Amino acid sequence: MDFGGINPVILVASLMVAAVPIMLAALGELVVEKAGVLNLGVEGMMIVGAISGFIAAVATGSPVVGFLAGAAGGAVLSLVFAFLTQVVLANQVATGLALTMFGLGLSSLMGQGYNGIKPPLTGKVPFGPLADIPVLGPILFAHDWMVYASIALVAGVWWVLRATRLGLIIRAVGESHDAAHALGYKVNRIRLMCIAFGGAMAGLGGAYVSLVRVPQWVDGMTAGAGWIALAIVVFASWRPWRVLIGAYLFGGISVLQLSLQAGGSAIPVEYLSMSPYLVTIVVLVIMSSGRGRASLNAPAALGQNFHAAR
Amino acid sequence: MLRRTLMTTAAAGLGLAILGGSAALAQDKTKACFVYVGTIGDGGWTQAHHTAVMKAQEHFGDAVEFQWQESVPEGADSERVMTQMALGGCNIIFTTSFGYMDPTNAIAAKFPNVKFEHATGFKREHPNVGIYNARFYEGRAIEGLIAGRMTQTNKIGYIASFPIPEVIMGINSYFLNAKKVNPDVELSVVWAYTWFDPGKEADAAKALMDAGVDVIAAHTDSTAALAEISKAGGKVIGFGQASDMAEYKPSPRVTSIIDDWSPYYIRQIQAVIDGNWTSEDTWDGIAQGTVGIGEFTGLPDEVTKEAEALRDAIAAGSYHPFTGPINKQDGSAWLAEGQTAPDGDLLGMNFFVEGITGEIPQ
Known part of the structure; x- marks a missing residue:
């Protein structure tokens, strides 16, 4: 069952893996933005997570410890952002950009001496005979556990934001920090925790790049994945399941264009390479037309700092 | 970026130290500078250049001062870096990526006393520009x-x-x-x-x-x-x-x-020291190593x-x-x-x- 030299089953299986880092990072950023904070430092937190996770995994020989350390590394770096924007009320856009540059430099410094080392292998989840089912087997039952964890995290974030008190508080803080403050919620403290969660998710995504996707450490290896994650949040109009779709779409197209080339397709490479970005533009146009900004679903207090003056 | 800042600070500190101590010695030293497109830890292209630089450093010991900058984007940024290097006393500047071709020639025009060597390109517009590549x-x-x-x-x-x-x-x-x-x-x-x-x-x-x-x-x-x-x-x-x-x-x-690249780098830096550097188009292969x-x-x-x-x-x-x-x-x-x-x-x-x-x- 091939189309133009491409086996769709293998394609779907590989796009699920390719999408994990951007999906995790985008999911974290979604929660941060839901709380009204725009953190453009995703790329920096990812790369720091990548090297933190790599160092821990190499040192302990355990990928699980590596992923935990990656999340911790991203979270620690995000606390720098949280301190600057929530305590001393610095501009979020500028601080976020600075965080990316700082993260890239810091990761390169931490990574000295870790080039050319192979990390411990993250195994596939043993589903036994299930993995041999034609079509469904390779797609559903032949991945490492992080692929399943990332989907579970999407479901978790969706449930928390939609159906729990915590989700309601986060959304309140992001829609109107003054109202949330008047109700007695500690706006900056809640935002700080959301930022830390976003950092941990970005770090987890970064660790997936250095431990599974490209199992090694190379300087600057996330290569712009953080920026794509930021785009996916907008693309997903701040809804968790759409983050999953967006990540699969972006991951899918990048895998598809390489597969089409390898399969000898006649479609020019340039069109394939720009297609993810074209899709984003089209979706943004469709979403922002007609019913206006409300249909875009952007948190009303996004990017505004809060100071409890009254 | 942090690393760049660190390096600038380090360079400034070094400059001060030289001013305070042995200014005459620093003047006599030949300085060779390198512009890298990636990081020295990329495991491939830039690392190969950097390994050659390390070998050259070992070869010349204290006679030559080496300086390099990593992750320099191809384009306008590279012109700034080259200008800085030329003003900073570099005698020969190696630019190690195809995309530095036009910037190298543009900056070479402004600093006729500094030698420029561009890797993998094909433009030699000035007598102080040499090009080198490998087969x-x-x-x-x-x-x-x-x-x-x-x-x-x-x-x-x-x-x-x-x-x-x-x-x-x-x-x-x-x-x-x-x-x-x-x-x-x-x-x-x-x-x-x-x-x-x-x-x-x-x-x-x-x-x-x-x-x-x-x-x-x-x-x-x-x-x-x-x-x-x-x-x-x-x-x-x-x-x-x-x-x-x-x-x-x-x-x-x-x-x-x-x-x-080490045989080439050593040869060209030696030529600068001896004062007989000329603009060449070098294309070496397996035979030259x-x-x-x-x-x-x-x-x-x-x-x-x-x-x-x-x-x-x-x-x-x-x-x-x-x-x-x-x-x-x-x-x-x-x-x-x-x-x-x-x-x-x-x-x-x-x-x-x-x-x-x-x-x-x-």
Whole structure:
């Protein structure tokens, strides 16, 4: 069952893996933005997570410890952002950009001496005979556990934001920090925790790049994945399941264009390479037309700092 | 960015120390500076340049001062870096990527007393600009031979970066020499449109393997493709690129093209010290040692012997990877029987040879 030299089953299986880092990072950023904070430092937190996770995994020989350390590394770096924007009320856009540059430099410094080392292998989840089912087997039952964890995290974030008190508080803080403050919620403290969660998710995504996707450490290896994650949040109009779709779409197209080339397709490479970005533009146009900004679903207090003056 | 700041601070501190101490000594020292496109830890292209710089530093000891800057974007930023270096007392500046070609010539015009050396380009607009390159296509020929002999599926692959003569030359050499030993061989080329993006390089390798390719050559800078190939459990092989990539020995890495710029750097810096540096167009290959062929590992003995023989023949000059008859992809004649490719044709190569099915993106 091939189309133009491409086996769709293998394609779907590989796009699920390719999408994990951007999906995790985008999911974290979604929660941060839901709380009204725009953190453009995703790329920096990812790369720091990548090297933190790599160092821990190499040192302990355990990928699980590596992923935990990656999340911790991203979270620690995000606390720098949280301190600057929530305590001393610095501009979020500028601080976020600075965080990316700082993260890239810091990761390169931490990574000295870790080039050319192979990390411990993250195994596939043993589903036994299930993995041999034609079509469904390779797609559903032949991945490492992080692929399943990332989907579970999407479901978790969706449930928390939609159906729990915590989700309601986060959304309140992001829609109107003054109202949330008047109700007695500690706006900056809640935002700080959301930022830390976003950092941990970005770090987890970064660790997936250095431990599974490209199992090694190379300087600057996330290569712009953080920026794509930021785009996916907008693309997903701040809804968790759409983050999953967006990540699969972006991951899918990048895998598809390489597969089409390898399969000898006649479609020019340039069109394939720009297609993810074209899709984003089209979706943004469709979403922002007609019913206006409300249909875009952007948190009303996004990017505004809060100071409890009254 | 942090590192850049650190380096600037360090440089400032060093400057102060020199001013306070031995100003005269610092004046006499020759200073060689390098502009890198990637990081020195990329495992490939930039690392190869940096290894050569380290060797040169060892060779000259305290006689020469070395300075380098990593991750300099091709374009306007590189002009700023070169200006800074020229003002900072560099006597010779090596710019180590194709995209620095025009900036190098522009800055060279402003500093006629500073020597500039540009890697892999073709423009020498001023008497203080030299250019240097390596005949990587000679190494590609050896990879092609191995690919032709080792493929089980008769499908071989090439992860290409950008459609520039340097890359196209490598693809053609790889394919021609594979076809010479295996007429049924088919080549798939994937254009990654990047020199360095480990995730994408790994995806490209995976896409090729999914399409049934079992020998993959890469023209990108990191080790990601080999890392991906190694997941195939020995059914697919690849090659080290720019650096030996010895951590993937004995398989999937079966040999490698090693860029060894150190003989050239030492020669040119020595020329600056002696005051007899002239603008040259240097294109060295296996014979001069600039293109090193890594140890052959994990291959059957007869293939190893054949590859070694080819390497020695190229080094001795008795075999040229582009020897006619060769037709262009559209069937028109390029080289006649027994004719070898002139350097000019190679340096401006913008066509595939006959038998390659894909198209070069325009």
